[in-house]
Amino acid sequence: MTGLAFLIPIALGMGLLGLVAFLWSMRDGQYDDMDGAANRILIDDDEPLEQDA
């Protein structure tokens, strides 16, 4: 029983953390442009790294 006193708050806390992370990512606009995010990985970097010789 004493184990529960620790485990339940931890489980709830982690769940809440996940919920907060989801709400924050939504507010931050992470899901506004899903197709764009998929395409952006194909864009080359502005300036390729200088390579010697």
Place this chain on the structure above:
Amino acid sequence: MNAPLALSAKDASALATTRFTVPGMKCAGCIGKIERELPKVSGITAARANFSAKRVAINHDPALGEDALTAALQALGFEAQPVTENPLGADTKERKRLNRALGVAGFGMMNVMLLSVSIWSGADGATRELFHWLSALIALPVIAYAGRPFFASAWMALSHRRTNMDVPISIGVILASLLSLYETTTGGGHAYFESAVMLLFFLLAGRALDAEMRTRTRAGIGALLGRMGKSASVIAPDGSTRRVPAASLEPGMLVLVAAGEAFAADGEVAEGASAIDNAMLTGESAPEPVGPGAVVHAGAINLSAPIRVSLTRVAEDTAIAEIARLMDEAGQSRSTYVRIADRASRLYAPVVHSLALLAFAGWMIAGAGWHQSLTIAIAVLIITCPCAMGLAVPAAQVVASGALLRRGLLVKDGSALERLAECDVVLLDKTGTLTLGAPRADIAALDAEARAVALGLAQASRHPLSRGLAAACLRAGVEPAAITDIAEVSGKGLTGTWQGLCVALEKPEGEGQALATTLRIGDAAQTITFADPLRTDAGAMLAALRHEGLTASILSGDRAAPVDAIAAELGIAAQAEASPQAKLAAMEALKAEGRRPLMVGDGLNDGPALAAAHASIAPGTASDASQQAADAVFIGEALMPVALAVRVARKTMRIVRENFGFSIAYNLLAVPLAVLGLVTPLIAAIAMSVSSLVVVANSLRLARSAN
């Protein structure tokens, strides 16, 4: 790095942000080009593209106007229109609210389920009581928050003395929560918190999918809109001009309309001669010459030369606004359409509620206590709560609309798919729908020299025939000849000098051929003919429609001769020279016969018919108003998406019916168990999730339906 440039708050305050819609953004390269090249223009600090919404937000120096920014985008090869409205429209807000509710319900479901599993695996006594209290503590606020969309909609329906799918859902969830709370306070054995929260989670998933589908396609359509004349250059008595928004124009004002500009109000030409493109109003593809005294309408485009127009009717009084009103009225009938989920719930809700009531009465008569009878009645409500039914429709529709989207067809919402599936007769507009709406020149007879001269002349003009000629030459790889002294005389043609010879593109003699031009080089003259060709797959599309059992005919505002020619070529019936009112009347007549017409059209003159039809589709090149009125918009030169839309819509409805069938079969199995009092919270939870998963899996079969 392709992340946006971070702007410090101090910098940002001094900058203005303007949003543009850029329909031409098609690939990663376009995003990269816009975001990399625009900040190189002086005055622009950063640009951020939203690929899904086809929009670009530009942070810039306030001194830089919209025109300069549009020009900068144009220089990169993207056509762009500034967007004024709030980027977070009502649809986006609704979607975000649903996503938040879904997140909260998901959190509640996982945690309550964690506690419930312990109870099912044997926790009892004080532990069970503690877990029930914890479940209540989590579940009640979650239900209060995540259930709001359902409670609000159910309340709306009930207060209008109607019922919809949300009424049985709300009753089930609320009763289950109350019973569970009672069980918890009295230390009872069974609490249904996890069932209530899980039900909300699955149903919210359905709603969120539905909202996602609407915002995604509406963003696509929004990106195509906005080509109408929204302001005009008013000439003051002292000769100076200023830009006035269309809504503030007044009759009697004198406006200057540049070549290529759209008219913002109806008026009479006061000075100058030009040709106007009236395709939006009449569907007629040949340009119409106008001179002093001629009447011009808002929405038409001035093609060749600047003219002065004295305004007669503005804003709400223009011919275009009149058509918009017709469309509004014609669209009323569509708002009374009852979607399949609500039709199902009309049959379903009374059955479920009377079953629960009968179970309660039966157990009371059989001598069980009121507590046990009530528990059983609520178990019946929970087990029959239309979880799978709530998912049955949106899951299938969202998969289908995604499949259609990949083929270039944007369906506005689920109700559009349902109505598309029911159509049994198709009416097609000619210009711009069956045909491409842009004249194409036949240059096969010209030699290389003539082609070069023709291109040199044609590319100097905005006239649709010149554009068609220039496009045909460019496709053939012609290099333009260097022509000097090019002059354009409205209604006559283009003249110029090439290697000391007089060259010209002129209106041919004789009125017979409206779509032709004469190329004159020195004394030699050749006639170039134009055709507004059929979309290449028009015949195949009609065959595909026939295969689905739909009869097609043409309903056009164009002259009888070209309409009949195309009708004969395609082998279908046709009605020509139909006014917007006549098109609307034809639609009403079909509906009165009990037919369900599908209208496909692009012009503003098709608008009322598009709004009145049982379902409607417009091409992406259609007028703004027509795209707004249509249920779906297709992009590109192929006409096949129209037939595809009907086929996929029908397949979707078949899957939806299968899903319903499955839900009902599941209920037939589960209800006797519930009525006999054998359903425990564990059985309810398993039954609910299995039925939902089966429905989703069945709907996913539609993913390849458009191939």
